[in-house]
Amino acid sequence: MKQIMNVFGNRYNSVRTNDCDNGRFESFAANRRNLTRQFSIVDSFFHQRKEGERTRYPKYNFFLMAVGLILICLGVMSHMCNPYMLIFKWKLIFENGGEIFELWRTPPVDLYIKIFLFNVTNAEQYLEGTAEKMVFDEVGPYVYRELLSHENITFYDNGTLYTKPSHPLVFQAHLSAGHKEDDVFYLPNIALLSIAQVASKHNYLIRLPLNLLIRQTKTVPLEKQTARQFMFGYETTLTTLGNTFLPNWISFNKVGLIDRMYDFDNDFETFYTGVDDESLSGLYESYLGSPKLAQWEGDHCSNIRNASDGTKFKSFIKDEEQLLFFRKSMCRAQRMVQTGSNHEVDGLQATKFVFEENALDNGQIDARNKCFCRKGQCLARGLIDVTxxxxxxxxxxxxxxxxxxxxxxxxxxIGLHPNESLHSSFFMINATMLQLPRGLRNRFLFYLKYLRIFDRIMYFLLLVGGSLLLLYAVIRVALSVSLSLTSNNISRKNKKISKSERCAENRRHSLLKNNSSKLEKGSVQEREHFLT
Structure with missing residues (x-):
């Protein structure tokens, strides 16, 4: 019985109480350290050691690192996607209520037309034949404000819109340097010259009554007229007769040069909205239902597609790129080329465009312009027949x-003095001009200048801010790891001391228990002996 109890006690002690004596406790602790997750920099983003233990909760380090990476990604995306260009393209598309569309439909810019007339100072002598050449005297300017607008607009599903142009002129006396519309000069009789030109193609029965009327009324090619009569016309017997004998020729009862140039009553135009290509918004798709002018042959002379009416030019202009400009009064589209010089206009950078060299050549220098010769008859270089x-x-x-x-x-x-600085045409192409209204100027300054600067600043702020946050998070983690390693070493030393104390306590407890068992066994034996 005693041997059995000793064996049981030894088995029990070997499993439960003799770890310290046999060195098993130390080996188990070492194995446990090898099996558990070790502390690392990545681990510090998710856990924090506290007195040798790990506590899982959201870390500021991980949050800062995530924010930093997000900012860096946003900075790279802003540089690749260019938010300024995205906003600019979105603004360019024409749609009802769109900002750029409303500016194009009714431009708030004051557009002025300066007209200079040539008074024939020797008209009587020239008509009598005593003077070989006409003597011209330039008078003006007569300034008119053009109230440009696009009316009756209809949007189509193919990325175009239909509109009827409107260009009424209003005389600006305060800008005309003292000139008045009732000033009288010797000027060409447009009605007489026009009727004579048209009648010359008809038979004798048509020409005879016209010749009799001209002689009876003593109408001459050069006559006294007011400035307004010459520009906007007046009713005469000749125009009335023209309507009677040539009903298919004209539908108006007065002939004025500017009046005919600005006659848009029966015109209609089609423009691109920019849905398919933002750079083409506001440019011609067709005029009078066709992308080509009927009076010219060949694409070089007749094409007006992608031309501008002066309200809005092509967007995203590249270096050396040519532009097209079309106005009805010119009877053709003019090509414009860059001069290679940039200018600052009201705080904005603008590129100077001029009409291409020899633009009014009829094939003498540029063979492509041969198509501007009317019916095979070419005028001298510098003249274009718009009959x-x-x-x-x-x-x-x-x-x-x-x-x-x-x-x-x-x-x-006699009297003409060409001067390139005064008589050449050019365009400063950008979003603003010197006389833009204050509100409109500020708006364009924001879009074209300040928004572009803001885009660059935002790009650098995102990159720098994200990098700083990421760097701060890494430094914070590095410091945390250093402090944690130091505290971990101290904790291990304390654990060694506590383990040795725990083993000594266990040994004392085992000895006391063994002694108690022996005493208890001795008492039992004595009791049995007494009973026996």
């Missing part, structure tokens, strides 16, 4: 004072 654009009127267009024209033209008249 078919003005109801058969014998009219040719040129630059002022025959600038950039055949020098022989200047030998036929």
């Amino acid at each position: 078919d654009c003005y109801y058969g009127f014998p009219i040719a267009l040129s630059y002022p004072h025959f600038h950039d024209s055949d020098p022989s033209l200047l030998t036929k008249v």
